Amino acid sequence: MSEPADAPAPPSSPFADLAAFAALPRLAGLALSADGRRLAVAVQTLDAERKKWQSALWEVDPGGRRPARRLTRSAPGESTPTWAPDGSLLFTSARPDPEAGSGSGTGAGEDPERALWSLPAEGGEARLVLTHPGGIGAVGVAADTGEVVVTASAMPGATDAEADAERRERRKQAGVTAILHEAYPVRHWDADLGPATPHVFWAGALPADPAAGVERPAVELRDLTPGAVPPSGAGDDLHLSPDGRLLVRVETVPDGPAGRRDRLLLLETATGVSRALVDDPLADLSAPRFSPDGSAVVCVRESMSTHDDPPDYTLLHVDVATGAARELTPGFDRWPSAPQFAADGTTVYFLADDDGRHALFRVPAEGGEPVRMTTDGAYSDLQVARDGSALYALRSAYDEPPAPVRLDPQATGQHPEPLPNPGTLGRLPGSLHEVEATAADGTPVRSWLVLPEGASAEDPAPLLLWIHGGPLMSWNSWSWRWCPWVMAARGYAVLLPDPALSQGYGQDFVRRGWGAWGEAPYTDLMAAVDAVEQRPDVDETRTAAMGGSFGGYMANWVATQTDRFRAIVTHASLWDVDSFVGTTDAAYYWEREWGDPLREPKRYERNSPHRYADAIRTPMLVIHGDRDYRVPIGEALRLWYDLQKRGVPSRFLYFPDENHWVLTPGNAQVWYETVLNFLSEHVHGQQWQRPELL
């Protein structure tokens, strides 16, 4: 937690200047080399034109001594760092191939597709390793042999890259972009499913660099999933056994007429023969990882939710030879994710939301009581040193963006030392506090509270309630998209509560809000607001509420239930739950909870904000991206019409080419600018200022 600041934010604070905020480096994707001596991390910064975020790979010294140094540089950027056992660093990039004189993708004069590149262990120039007309997606490397498997999208019926490129070209020449679907679903997040489908390709051992003047041997890709058809293509959740003989991956299979579920498939890489490893009609399986000796797989089992019950998560230990699975974390009242074996295979590490943190845990591979290893913060990208000497991860918190850290593989109560970080941040314009309220039924509701510098009884800060999405999530890690420090730099206190349905407080806490979004989740939020409004450093007369996705649903619901806020910002929000469920990219996921609207309309009738539109008095800012397939644009269009029709003071910030998020620096800045101007107008009573570029 940051110390309360004693001086106002310096004018140079990047949180007070949206252009400077957009320029702060953002870390993602950590990878440890096989010998444990090198760490690579992807760092996003603005490109030269400041029009997009560009990812480059940096090296971080696991010993913490040498400063971080940049490894790659190109306009299209580099990501997905993966070390091969020989110390070379594999990555994907859509950079042009300097040796070919044209793009590394589909043909001369076209933008290259994302290809696989390799940076030699001793440094020097990266070389292009392999391409596919559909671009390279995920990359897996066998820890002992260095053999490589990749995913790439292939056109139906194309048996090789040449045929694939030809099919793409024919559509292009004919001006055809249409997709004919024969099964549900048809979209995912912001992507159309089909006509190309992700396949898994075996690349095997990569050839060494040829001698000068000798032509580089081409890498032959062998399709391990020739039958893949939309929408059940190969996902990116794939992992090779250390000897490269087996691949474990997630396969999406039909579940009822328009449903899908995920199972685990084991595939022999030499023959392409596959068998189901875990196929559970009552659960989705994900995140498979082999044990160091390849004899077992650990994975996450998510039980399928029903009308009465939310999902529950546990870890499975699966014997590769027999497929026998046993629960590793029975009775553990948290949702484990991202499991990995320790170097000696006797322990499994995993991550889980816990009480406003995303903590690191360990459990014996034999099963037993999980032990929490970290105190504060949210961890991701866990890397296990193969000699068992250390763990590495990216760690963030609400007051610290992701940064690389080293952890002790055994210790509990850890506050890991940060490693040299290419993205160090200056001082924050305020302080972070943890607060607790009590709901009407006596349940504790905890929140993070960001206070701006100078907030005091003499000068209390206006309050902004931020509601998280999901809804099965928790406010526990740094967010560039929902950064409370941008608001704090303008003097707002920001309340980030975890109401009913949030993660990290046990199954009963989720159950309290299941199928009743307008009840406990709403009243918990109001209890959290009531409690902080008692504070002398918070001004209870100047408040606003906002949220995105489920948080947008709740912002809309709040608008229909109370006039206590001066303004409401609703981003990518659900307005008519019935129409949302039918048009989102995975209707079956939501129907498990909400039911078929024709047969079971009650939950929709009770909880859908649009039914209470007449009650809205609060000015609203509606924000939505047209490429949002998770919460389709129809929700915002109807909300906007309903507000306008009723004369509710409102504005609509529409992004024709953004998706569920806001991914370009320019749009992200006008997002913050519009929200801040809207808040200034209604919370502070200032004259509305239309952002200059809008």
Ligand SMILES: CC(=O)N[C@@H](C)C(=O)N[C@@H](C)C(=O)O
């Ligand atoms: C499949 C699915 O919808 N998953 C949820 C995590 C999700 O995306 N929820 C949206 C609506 C949100 O972020 O709130």
